[in-house]
Structure formats: C-alpha cells, structure tokens
Amino acid sequence: ASHTIPKTMKGILIEKTGGPEVLQYKTDLPVPTPKDGEILVKNEYIGINYIDTYFRTGLYPSPKPEILGREASGTVISLGPSVSDFSIGDRVVWMGTAAYAEYSAAPAAKTVKIPPAIGSADACASILQALTALTLTTESHPVQAGDWVLVLAASGGVGGWLCQILRAIGAHTIAVVGSEGKVAVAKENGAEVVVVEGEGVVEKMVKEKTGGQGVKAVFDGVGKTTWERSLAVCARKGTVASFGNASGAVEPFAISKLSAKNIKIVRPSLFNYIHTREEWEHYTSRLWKLMEHDKMTVRIHELYSLKDVATAHNDLEGRKSMGKLLMTP
Ligand code: NDP
Incomplete structure (x- = not known):
C-alpha cells in the first residue's frame, strides 16, 4: 500500500527540563527522514515509560530540544539505506528515541515484526x-x-x-x-x-x-x-x-x-542487555513465547491521546496507574 508521507506531524517536544508542563504538543514538527539503518514508522501506539519522566526532569541528561519516548508500534512506511530485513507495510514494534510523535525514524536493529496473533497495542505495551x-x-x-x-x-x-x-x-x-x-x-x-x-x-x-x-x-x-x-x-x-x-x-x-x-x-x-542483534532477537522471541504460549498478558492502564501526555505523566508519577500507559498519536 502506498502512503503519502507528509512534511509535518504531531508530536511532543520539550525545550527545557521540568514538570509535565514542559511537554509541548506540536502539530508542525518535521517528519524525520530515515538514515542508514533506520526505518520510518507511522506509529499507532506509543508507550509511556518511567524513564521518559527522567529525561523530562533532567535526572537523566539528554540534549534539548527533544521529542521524548522510547517505544512504539505501527507500520513501516519507508526504509533508510542498507535496511533489508523489513518491508513497507510490516507491522512492527520498536525501541529507540523520539517515539512521542506520529512518525519516528526507528533503528532497524531494535525493531521487530509483531507476530500475527499479537495486537499492536499489546506489543507496544509489552516490549x-x-x-x-x-x-x-x-x-x-x-x-x-x-x-x-x-x-x-x-x-x-x-x-x-x-x-x-x-x-x-x-x-x-x-x-x-x-x-x-x-x-x-x-x-x-x-x-x-x-x-x-x-x-x-x-x-x-x-x-x-x-x-x-x-x-x-x-x-x-x-x-x-x-x-x-x-x-x-x-x-x-x-x-x-x-x-x-x-x-x-x-x-x-x-x-x-x-x-x-x-x-x-x-x-x-x-x-545493555539487548545491545547485540543476537540479544535483541533472543529476548524478543522469548517475549512472543511468553505471550503466545505461556499466555502472559499486559494490563493497559489507560489509552491517552498524544495531546493529553501531561495527564499521563501526572498519573504515572502520582502513583495512580496500574499497568501500561499508552498513547495514540
Ligand atoms: P510503574 O508502572 O512501575 O510506575 C511506577 C510505580 O512506582 C508507581 O506506580 C508506584 O507504585 C511506585 N512508586 C513508589 N514510590 C514512588 C514515588 N515516590 N513516586 C512515584 N512512584 C512511586 O513504572 P514502570 O514500569 O515504567 O517503571 C518501573 C521502574 O522500572 C522505574 O523506576 C523505571 O525507571 C524502571 N525501569 C528501568 C529500566 C532499566 O533498564 N533499568 C527499564 C524499565 C523500567 P506503588 O504505588 O505500588 O508503590
């Protein structure tokens, strides 16, 4: 299926460290171009992790301005140079940076196809x-x-x-x-x-x-x-x-x-445990087995809209959540 890639997208940008109020909802962020070893993914679900709050507060230093977010699931839209393991249209889940957005340039080495029996929300919520x-x-x-x-x-x-x-x-x-x-x-x-x-x-x-x-x-x-x-x-x-x-x-x-x-x-x-390709493949295939064979499940606390990201961060840091906080772009 062909997909027209827009020039701009929705996403969450932070320009300085601080509380949830520094999370800015933008509608005119540039859609990234996948570089060597990267894949352009149209994100369907975006995971919120506690680590996102550390980059927001500055507990973990990172260059700003920054689009937060370490994981998402969605569809492969285009491939950067030297990516051969994926095809346009693949349903994938990935870990990397700048996931709080409609599109992300995901590292192919930390992307995996989602098995047909597993939903995209569950895959994102779990990885x-x-x-x-x-x-x-x-x-x-x-x-x-x-x-x-x-x-x-x-x-x-x-x-x-x-x-x-x-x-x-x-x-x-x-x-x-x-x-x-x-x-x-x-x-x-x-x-x-x-x-x-x-x-x-x-x-x-x-x-x-x-x-x-x-x-x-x-x-x-x-x-x-x-x-x-x-x-x-x-x-x-x-x-x-x-x-x-x-x-x-x-x-x-x-x-x-x-x-x-x-x-x-x-x-x-x-x-540092999933650094090599072998480690990534070993642990992701074990995860699919836990879900498909051992019937392990993921509890989704709430599905937020990207623009409500500050509420989601407040819920997580306020100890109000049980399970996974997800967003849709
Ligand atoms: P959780 O869903 O576990 O949410 C955090 C929970 O921590 C709260 O719900 C709360 O549970 C508990 N908590 C205890 N004290 C506090 C406090 N003062 N403020 C806020 N929460 C508190 O989050 P995640 O599953 O995303 O992450 C859990 C931990 O694992 C985090 O520390 C995260 O950074 C870490 N992590 C580390 C990774 C690594 O590679 N090292 C990778 C992934 C996560 P309760 O009310 O029941 O005490």
Missing part, C-alpha cells in the same frame, strides 16, 4: 517493560524455582511482568504495592503474597515467609526511598537489583556495607 523483567530475572539475578523474592511496585508496568515471569519460574513472590487499591492487581499478576507499603510491614512479611533468612533477590525500581530496606531484607549471598528511580536516585553508598551478608548489587539498564 520495553517485559524485556526489562525478562533480563532482570535471567541476567541480573537468575531466579531459581522455590526462591523467595521481593518485587516492588508490583501492580506497575515492569512489576506486572516480573510477577508473571517469577510465577512461571516457580519462585515465591512477595509483592509490595503503594496502596490498598493495588493489591488485587498484584495478586492477578501472580504474586503469592502482597503487602501494602508501610512502616516495617515488608520487613515483617519477609521475616515470616523466609524464616528470618531474607529474600534471595529484591527487584527494586523505586530507588531512593527503598534502597536501605532492600539491603536489609536481602538474604546472605542474595542480590539487590536496583533498576530505577521512581522515588528519586539512590544516594551514594559505601560498598563495604555489602560484606555484612556478601550481598551482590546490580544496577542494570535494559539497553
């Missing part, structure tokens, strides 16, 4: 957060059946995948959620035990369930406010995987503290 959960549980800390593990923000995007994957491995998950209204979703996600965040409650539950041993792994995307507790509830020779900053960045820390229990700490970035 970044599910691959994060997959790599956390296989590479950051290879979880074993029977292990007790702790998952924070268990009704969230990454948390939903962590709980499902850990259940499939046969691990016992203690899930932590921020409020009573999130308990049922964490249970549906597959957590064996769910506790609502509060003074001393996580410590108490871990002690009770592990006979005072502590959990073999903590998957902590909350960061600043939970870091010390994550170390405290971790078992001797266990792992604390600190993979995010939803409450702020973890403060500088003296590594000598680890020797008290020979704890391993790891601070992974998904992008």
